[in-house]
Amino acid sequence: MLDYETFKKVLFKLDPETAHHAAEFSLKVLPYIPFLNEYMKRRNFITDAKLSQQIFGLTFPNPVGLGAGFDKNATMIKAMPALGFGYTEIGTMTPRPQAGNPKPRLFRHVEERSIQNAMGFNNEGAYAVVKNLDKVYPFNIPVGANVGKNKATPTEHTLSDYKTLINKFKDISDYLVINISSPNTPNLRDLQNEEFIAELFTMAKELTKKPILLKIAPDMEAQVAIDLCKTAVENGAAGIIATNTTVDYSLVSNPKEIGGISGAVLADKSYELFKAIAQELFGKTILISVGGIADANEAYRRLKAGASLVQSLSGLIFEGPSMVKNINEGLMELMKKDGYNNIQEVIGSDLEAKN
Numbered sequence: 001m002l003d004y005e006t007f008k009k010v011l012f013k014l015d016p017e018t019a020h021h022a023a024e025f026s027l028k029v030l031p032y033i034p035f036l037n038e039y040m041k042r043r044n045f046i047t048d049a050k051l052s053q054q055i056f057g058l059t060f061p062n063p064v065g066l067g068a069g070f071d072k073n074a075t076m077i078k079a080m081p082a083l084g085f086g087y088t089e090i091g092t093m094t095p096r097p098q099a100g101n102p103k104p105r106l107f108r109h110v111e112e113r114s115i116q117n118a119m120g121f122n123n124e125g126a127y128a129v130v131k132n133l134d135k136v137y138p139f140n141i142p143v144g145a146n147v148g149k150n151k152a153t154p155t156e157h158t159l160s161d162y163k164t165l166i167n168k169f170k171d172i173s174d175y176l177v178i179n180i181s182s183p184n185t186p187n188l189r190d191l192q193n194e195e196f197i198a199e200l201f202t203m204a205k206e207l208t209k210k211p212i213l214l215k216i217a218p219d220m221e222a223q224v225a226i227d228l229c230k231t232a233v234e235n236g237a238a239g240i241i242a243t244n245t246t247v248d249y250s251l252v253s254n255p256k257e258i259g260g261i262s263g264a265v266l267a268d269k270s271y272e273l274f275k276a277i278a279q280e281l282f283g284k285t286i287l288i289s290v291g292g293i294a295d296a297n298e299a300y301r302r303l304k305a306g307a308s309l310v311q312s313l314s315g316l317i318f319e320g321p322s323m324v325k326n327i328n329e330g331l332m333e334l335m336k337k338d339g340y341n342n343i344q345e346v347i348g349s350d351l352e353a354k355n
Contacts, residue, residue, distance in 0.1 A: 296330020
């Protein structure tokens with residue numbers, strides 16, 4: 001098998017978006033090459049009861065999921081076990097097809113192991129994605145659907161977009177995520193206010209009993225984030241995902257002045273906000289941490305801070321197809337070292353130690 005570090009040198013000579021399309025093509029065809037798919041699954045998919053959890057009435061065989069933004073159109077779901085993921089999140093989908101922002105809109109910060117994207121919810125639209133999901137759902141790992149408003153939808157009609165999306169995906173995904181935290185749709189982050197969130201989740205719980213989570217941005221004061229998350233939970237949100245990409249361009253040495261940054265440089269910023277939210281909401285809702293997670297130590301830090309699950313996306317680009325295996329094997333080593341018998345004992349252990 002070709003060493004990923006060697007392959008990465010070739011991949012990184014390509015424009016980032018071209019490289020993404022190449023990766024997408026590879027993962028779309030992988031399930032149709034049974035010997036390779038099974039080899040990768042045996043190599044990467046860790047099956048150990050110590051890592052398994054029941055959440056939302058679903059079995060998550062391990063706590064590491066693919067974050068939204070990679071599989072925008074639900075074309076790569078079948079390949080996720082071969083990469084080791086315990087669950088996957090597709091999207092972000094909008095009601096109508098959307099081309100996204102002008103190119104170039106995806107940039108690497110290689111030395112800082114980070115990505116800057118200004119994609120702008122480019123996707124084929126809800127109707128097309130539902131057709132793709134129909135071919136695979138239900139799947140053998142949980143599948144979440146991350147949804148957002150169309151750029152052209154006026155702010156006053158935003159609720160209508162989310163109503164359409166919830167109705168489209170509620171019966172063809174295991175959970176839904178409301179994305180109002182991307183920096184790449186004009187005025188979207190303005191919806192991160194208590195009034196809109198209360199109205200949104202009140203509407204959502206009337207449409208479905210399926211778990212619906214709120215994904216928040218890292219670029220706000222901790223107390224503001226806590227209040228927003230509390231409002232979401234009080235009005236029916238089943239969980240919080242923290243955090244989306246950041247517009248703190250000071251984190252990288254040569255930033256573009258567009259889009260959001262993800263990857264290693266986001267780790268501490270994302271962790272600190274997640275920790276503040278968990279101190280208020282741990283035990284009251286499901287918490288998922290994302291942002292700069294690419295190794296076992298970082299995943300373990302988030303679990304101990306109160307995350308039931310973690311997600312990675314940019315890390316996959318830099319670490320390659322063995323990333324999730326390495327995280328899960330590393331988690332089990334850390335658990336053994338600290339005397340934990342299963343992952344449930346790890347989750348929130350930092351918080352419990354302080355009480």
